[in-house]
Amino acid sequence: NAGVMQNPRHLVRRRGQEARLRCSPMKGHSHVYWYRQLPEEGLKFMVYLQKENIIDESGMPKERFSAEFPKEGPSILRIQQVVRGDSAAYFCASSSGQGDEQFFGPGTRLTVL
C-alpha cells in the first residue's frame, strides 16, 4: 500500500513564476492537508480539503496561493508569482476521515531564485 506521494521532490523557480505542487493521498484517503515548513521552523497548517471541497483554508496566505482536490487526480497546491519568501518545504498529509491519523508525504522543497 503506497504511502502519500508528492511530486516533484525538489522544485526551483525564479521570482514571478508559478509553482505547482502535487499530492496523491494514500489509497482510501479522501482528506488532504497541506503544511509549510520554513527553514528551521515547525510545520504550519495551510489548508484542509476533501474531494472537491476546501474545508479550512485559515492558514493560506490571502494572495497568490490556492489549493484544489478534484474528484479525480491529485491535490494541487498552486503558488502564483513566487517570491523568495515562498522558499520552504511543503508537506502534504492525508487521512481516511475527520480526526483520523494524518500520514505525511516526503515533501516538496521549493527554492525560489
Add this chain to the structure above:
Amino acid sequence: GNSVTQMEGPVTLSEEAFLTINCTYTATGYPSLFWYVQYPGEGLQLLLKATKADDKGSNKGFEATYRKETTSFHLEKGSVQVSDSAVYFCALFHPSLGAQKLVFGQGTRLTINP
C-alpha cells in the same frame, strides 16, 4: 488558541545517553498529543501518540506521558543511538468545528555522537 512549545535545540548527546526533550502545550479541553520524527531529507513520521490524560505513548524505545496537570508531553529515551539523530516535533490535535489541523512545535534537532 492552541499552541505547542518545545525545548530549544540543537541537542547533542553521546551514544547511550539519556534523552529528554520537553514539550508543553496550551489548549482548551483534551487534545491528542503526538511526537513526530523527521530524518534528514525526509517527511515526518509519527513516532508515538497519546489521546487522553495519563496515557503513555511508546515506540522504538521512546516514551512520552500525557500530563494534564502540567500540560506537558515530554519525550524520553533511556539510551540513544546514532540512528536517533533527527528533528523531533511535538504536536497537538484538537478537533473542533472546521479545525482539523495539527499544531506543531518548532522542532528540536537532535545529534547523537558515537
